[in-house]
Amino acid sequence: MAGTSAGIVAGLAAAAIGAVGILAYQASANVPPALNGKSRSGTAPAVAPTKAPRDRQRPTALPPGSGTGERVVYSVDADRVWLVGGNNKVGRTFKVAPGNVDPLPGSYFVTSRSSAVTGTDGLPVEHVVRFTSVDDVVVGFSAVREDKGKDKGSEPALGLAVKTGAIRESRADGDAMWEFATIGVRIVVIR
Template structure:
């Protein structure tokens, strides 16, 4: 009977504001922006494209499958199907788990159980799989170590996993170059695993070369206003910075509130490096406030700013979530874009 390694080898001025499924491919053949619409310029994009090119992943929004949902946590059931495709395993209808009946991933889950890659989620019985539960980074280490038969390592790679039952698997993956942790000599074994990180684990385990697509060209800016201006499209959740010669300076996705503010011409009236929400100790950086001319003092003002942070320092959203409606009224930007807009925008 062929080993899993054999199977793997085979698979192988005044600022005015205007408010308004993939086929295998080599990196050079990928269209601008790549296969998916929601992972552009992410550090994991190359591995996402690499595993998509060999049909290990097919997106997250069938039948279109033009999105990958990179920040969404991977469920244990989804993980099973990823491994079955990556390892070239044969799905089977027979298995030990009683909680997967009717699950679209059931046969793939059974295949993982048959090979010993998964042992269930309720020891010592292990007759449940917990298909809808998010995979943790520690569990992923175990799945990869078993599935790809990664040699063990005696080197203690991370400082935060000494109490984890998966420490041996984590060390094995670190020694093999499959993981470099989550920063600051840590692995974050208990953290749920986003789909983007899954792509890196699987891509490295398969020895794939990241496939970074050419950058997607930005959409043309709407023909509104003149002179130096910021154009904000609420429907597209995008801003364009236009200079006094009508040349595009920059464009990028943001996160605002649906329908807020209303269409119209606004002026920048105030800026501050630091800003605070009126509740919860939430802070923002590089606030650029704007309002309709003639309404100072009697109308609610809006602002562009960085991603807000809780008192703990945790951001309220990720940069990958830009382009979606997530704000209560102002317009959130990636931190480096917020700083750049703050420096570029003039009051007046």
Template sequence: MPARLPSWAWVTGLTTGAIAVVAVLGVQADRGTQPTASTSRPSAPAAADAKPSAEPEAKETGAEPRESAVPAGSGTGRRIVYSLGTRQVWLVDASDAPRRSFEVWPGTVAPDPGTYTIGTRTEATTGSDGVDIEHIVYFAAKSGVSIAFSNAVDGSSPPPAEGRSTGGIRVAKADGEALWAFGTTGTTVRVVE
């Protein structure tokens, strides 16, 4: 009758074999195609730089290009920054780095400069101007008008209705989706001049 190997010998043999297989695979992977560093800057995804279609490109009009830096004095930490003067929004992460920036179409009632908090979110409704909207993120009220970011369901960006008090700050559809994902209840909104 042949001698029986103890269990520790089997475990040691299997472990040694597994280590050898991993080492061989590692050597083969190391000999494969290696990535090379690129000296060119990566381009941003198209959605990250979406501009409202009603606004012509700055180079076509001779206008100043929109700002990419978060405005000074807009606070610190994770927040949404809305500039009344440039009609632009920044989604800023906890490390104070802007994650997305885009232009907006403000309503007829603007929030006062200051710090607000997102209190209510509504997935979809009809705006006070009769347009079907989605991704509504409420953060302020002024003169009895609720002020919120939203995008039109059809992606349009109509000018504010004449003679109506509207607090909707419209954004492009892709920007509305990004703002909805970023602007959870309790998120700080900083409005600056």
């Protein structure tokens, strides 16, 4: 009888472990790619807008076809960001200096933030807003911190030997991004 109850207990334990494994797999399969921390290389973005048309009379105007609702719109080709409120009105737009790794066009979400860290290029940065990774290179917005009383503003990371997904903003623009782009806010990347 002792062998039978040990077999029943072992069978129940195996069934419970199997059920937990199935539930864990189902949960991980339903996490949006932008929130699961995995590289997006080799996978298509959730939404892949084509190159958004530009208004030649107003080059800082929000490109049509860049979505609706509250969002950050980032144009890889124009090196420009728009902070768009829920009313679809632009609250702020500014130029940025990207690193040497660009995100794919698509729709992402802010996944993590850091108030102050050292960037992959070795510069002290603040107000870091991360939203994806490309080939294990994290991509996000940041501003170079003040260095001996002088604001370095945005500094391009192009030409570096290290791969960096840093999209640099001035400190004032970094402050605005930090206030606007909290965890879960949508980031729309366009060409």
